[in-house]
Amino acid sequence: MKSDEKLRLVLDTDAGIDGAIALLYALADPGIRLEGVTTARGATSASHAAERALRLVRLIEPGCDADVAAGAESPLERGIAEPDPAAHGRGGLGDVLLPPSDRTPAAESAAAYLARKANEAPGQIALVLAGPTTNWALAVREDPGIGTKFKSVFVAGGTVLEPGDATPVAEANFHADPESAAILFRTAEPLTAIGLDVSAKLTIGRSELERMEPYVPAARSRAVRLLARLIDYRARHPLHPGQPVGRVPLRAAAAVLAAASPEPFVYREWYAEVAAEGGVTAGMVVADRRSAPDPAAGRRVRFGVDVVPERALHRFMTAFMRE
Numbered sequence: 001m002k003s004d005e006k007l008r009l010v011l012d013t014d015a016g017i018d019g020a021i022a023l024l025y026a027l028a029d030p031g032i033r034l035e036g037v038t039t040a041r042g043a044t045s046a047s048h049a050a051e052r053a054l055r056l057v058r059l060i061e062p063g064c065d066a067d068v069a070a071g072a073e074s075p076l077e078r079g080i081a082e083p084d085p086a087a088h089g090r091g092g093l094g095d096v097l098l099p100p101s102d103r104t105p106a107a108e109s110a111a112a113y114l115a116r117k118a119n120e121a122p123g124q125i126a127l128v129l130a131g132p133t134t135n136w137a138l139a140v141r142e143d144p145g146i147g148t149k150f151k152s153v154f155v156a157g158g159t160v161l162e163p164g165d166a167t168p169v170a171e172a173n174f175h176a177d178p179e180s181a182a183i184l185f186r187t188a189e190p191l192t193a194i195g196l197d198v199s200a201k202l203t204i205g206r207s208e209l210e211r212m213e214p215y216v217p218a219a220r221s222r223a224v225r226l227l228a229r230l231i232d233y234r235a236r237h238p239l240h241p242g243q244p245v246g247r248v249p250l251r252a253a254a255a256v257l258a259a260a261s262p263e264p265f266v267y268r269e270w271y272a273e274v275a276a277e278g279g280v281t282a283g284m285v286v287a288d289r290r291s292a293p294d295p296a297a298g299r300r301v302r303f304g305v306d307v308v309p310e311r312a313l314h315r316f317m318t319a320f321m322r323e
Contacts, residue, residue, distance in 0.1 A: 007126055009032050009256070009260075010038065010114070010128070011128050011256065012038045012110070012127065012131065015043070015049040016042050017094050019049075022255070026256050028320050032260055036068070036069065038113055038135050039110060040072045043092035044083065044091070046071050046072055047073070053068050055100060067106050069110045070105045071134065075176060076134060076177055076180050086237060109138075114146065115142050119143070119146065123151050126151050128156070132173050132177040136187075148189045152190055153188040154259045156194055157195050159285060160195070160289070161197045164196070170282060178283040181274040194255040195304070198306070201307055202309050205231065217321070220323075227320070263311065264309075264312035270303065271296075271297040272288065272300075273298030
């Protein structure tokens with residue numbers, strides 16, 4: 001990508017606190033052109049997530065005409081896990097209530113939207129999957145040919161080197177719909193997984209927000225105030241044990257950062273698949289890390305395994321300091 005060329009991006013998210021932080025960043029980064037948002041069930045229903053995404057876009061970037069399409073209301077084959085209201089707050093955004101948008105979600109489903117975008121501009125659009133990957137699996141079922149038609153696919157999920165958070169070995173997004181995650185690993189190319197191996201090391205807190213404040217232009221002040229409220233709420237209501245006190249992992253935002261600016265991250269490629277069966281192991285990434293790997297162990301996937309936090313946070317923060 002040329003230095004002056006914007007990354008065309010579609011973001012799939014549940015638009016909860018973590019997803020909203022990623023959406024705010026995608027709207028703020030001058031190197032990104034957000035073309036669409038698709039939503040799935042997570043902090044709330046997928047339809048409520050779509051309404052929330054529209055409200056976020058209207059509030060923060062009213063001139064943005066990105067499409068918003070609601071998607072899957074349940075995993076492919078498993079029951080719906082009801083979200084914890086205390087973890088996400090009223091409305092899924094940490095008790096932040098947003099004014100309504102004058103737009104409505106697209107008539108087409110998220111799966112249909114993803115298939116259409118892939119076919120309209122093959123090799124030109126990056127896709128970031130920032131929650132359970134159900135919409136991808138449904139899109140591939142609708143059109144199996146889209147697996148290689150995105151410029152790149154990044155997923156905020158999985159773990160190889162770090163312990164899991166939903167179970168000892170599985171990350172929450174993959175564990176929420178392991179069948180869809182398994183389909184993603186079998187069909188998406190090129191695929192990069194930015195999971196707990198990165199987000200465990202990439203956190204943000206009050207100190208970074210306070211450093212940003214003097215340099216935030218008026219046009220970005222509303223976004224930064226909202227960002228601060230989301231981070232404060234998540235710091236007080238961590239989703240998983242082990243979250244550093246007063247710090248919030250940039251989980252979904254890390255995948256958007258990697259799509260836009262890969263330099264702060266360290267990558268390894270392994271043949272890998274996702275375990276779809278079992279209880280504790282459902283959603284576990286099985287990567288062949290042997291010196292002589294077996295190609296039959298799955299598809300080749302690029303994994304983010306480390307990050308230089310200072311560089312990644314600099315990119316994240318400076319996006320909100322530009323007009």
